[in-house]
Amino acid sequence: MPRPPRLSPDELAVALSGLPLWSGDGEGIRRSVELSGFPDAVAALVRLAFVAEQLDHHPDVDLRWRTLHLTLVTHSAGGVTELDLQLARRIDALFPG
Numbered sequence: 001m002p003r004p005p006r007l008s009p010d011e012l013a014v015a016l017s018g019l020p021l022w023s024g025d026g027e028g029i030r031r032s033v034e035l036s037g038f039p040d041a042v043a044a045l046v047r048l049a050f051v052a053e054q055l056d057h058h059p060d061v062d063l064r065w066r067t068l069h070l071t072l073v074t075h076s077a078g079g080v081t082e083l084d085l086q087l088a089r090r091i092d093a094l095f096p097g
């Protein structure tokens, strides 16, 4: 499936202003989600996996004890695209923070 183009720095800045739980740059956008313990963090990752499959777009995940450290980047585009913003919004809907 063709991937959308990378966002420009200005587009990314505007997008991030609407995603206050996220920070980032051209390399990716990042957010952490802290759960109440390791099993809940694993369960959260499974919920996230189903959303990622629905979108056919997948986060980079670093699971440390009860915290998911998420990075969204469109690997095939070599940077952040609209797909990462879509996924970020879905993640925020699951985990409002």
Ligand SMILES: C[C@H](O)[C@H](O)[C@H]1CNC2=NC(N)=NC(=O)C2=N1
Residues within 6 Å of the ligand: 001, 056, 057, 058, 059, 072, 073, 074, 075, 076, 077
């Ligand atoms: C074939 C499939 O659509 C691609 O490999 C998708 C899957 N998920 C993906 N996820 C992310 N984050 N970047 C990609 O480039 C990507 N490519």
